[in-house]
Amino acid sequence: MTHPCLTCGACCASFRVDFSVHETQDMGGDVPDGLAVEVTGSTCRMRGTDHSPPRCAALTGKVGSQAACGIYEWRPPSCPAGVFYKAGL
Ligand code: SF4
Numbered sequence: 001m002t003h004p005c006l007t008c009g010a011c012c013a014s015f016r017v018d019f020s021v022h023e024t025q026d027m028g029g030d031v032p033d034g035l036a037v038e039v040t041g042s043t044c045r046m047r048g049t050d051h052s053p054p055r056c057a058a059l060t061g062k063v064g065s066q067a068a069c070g071i072y073e074w075r076p077p078s079c080p081a082g083v084f085y086k087a088g089l
């Protein structure tokens with residue numbers, strides 16, 4: 001059975017996603033620098049997640065039917081969908 005997160009994507013178009021600057025590629029992490037917006041000296045945010053309405057710049061497709069994370073392997077650990085993936089739900 002396909003995991004619902006694989007097509008849903010609603011949380012990637014609902015929440016602000018912040019993470020440590022150390023998660024960016026520039027600092028030795030995985031998150032592509034072009035998708036990270038610096039918030040403070042120690043915090044970054046996924047581009048687009050503080051827009052109104054929010055939508056992560058890495059989210060592809062149509063929310064609710066055919067959505068996907070364009071940087072699944074490189075997304076920050078704080079991603080809302082990532083928690084569910086990791087929990088194996
Ligand atoms: S965790 Fe996010 S992407 Fe997954 S089913 Fe829930 S709202 Fe959709």
Ligand code: SF4
Pocket residue numbers: 011012017046056057058059060068069070071072075076079080081082
């Ligand atoms: S990086 Fe991927 S999983 Fe994280 S908020 Fe953006 S689209 Fe969702």
